[in-house]
Amino acid sequence: MTTTITLNGRAVALRADPATPLLYVLRNELELNGAKFGCGMGQCGACTVLLDGEPVFSCITPLVAAAGRAVRTVEGLGSAERPGPLQASFIRHQAAQCGYCIAGMMMRAQALLDRVPDPTEQQVRAQLEPNLCRCGTHHRIIAAVLDAAQGARR
Known part of the structure; x- marks a missing residue:
């Protein structure tokens, strides 16, 4: 199954289990390592990303919850060379x-x-x-x- 999200302004098609936590998809599939694994229970916030502009704990947000929606990570704010x-x-x-x-x-x-x-x-x-x-x-x-x-x- 393919899940499409808009990641930092561009459409991305993902072939991952829809139940996979969004954090794992970001880090392991897309190699975006800004969001961190902290507690894995949505209690520390190290994994926070924006989903349609709202902060969510990506460690407890399944990929399917992001389907067809805008995901913004810290990498979408700027880069080391050109920080936002x-x-x-x-x-x-x-x-x-x-x-x-x-x-x-x-x-x-x-x-x-x-x-x-x-x-x-x-x-x-x-x-x-x-x-x-x-x-x-x-x-x-x-x-x-x-x-x-x-x-x-x-």
């Missing part, structure tokens, strides 16, 4: 320590910025709450998201 505005802000603020949670944090933040271009600190905190950072860089992550929003207004 949110990625550049995370770099400026040195928001990553170990870096494991950062892709998921960025995707959840991007969903907020797409919906609310000028969020308050409380809105950022509430949006990021489901994602865990064990290194404790939350204050830098929040600063990076607010700075990215401010940069979009300039």
Whole structure:
């Protein structure tokens, strides 16, 4: 069976079991390694991607749930050579320590910025709450998201 998704703006046909977690398809089939395997139970957020603009835990989202829908990963925000505005802000603020949670944090933040271009600190905190950072860089992550929003207004 073939499942088609729109991945970072382009159609992709996949021959994978529809019950396979989207995270495994992204990492193993498509070699997009931004989303990380953390807990495998949708509790840590390291695997967060956007599905039709909404953050989802890709470790518990079956491929079939993404069929015919838009999937956006951190790779869709920019590249190491040309980081997108949110990625550049995370770099400026040195928001990553170990870096494991950062892709998921960025995707959840991007969903907020797409919906609310000028969020308050409380809105950022509430949006990021489901994602865990064990290194404790939350204050830098929040600063990076607010700075990215401010940069979009300039």
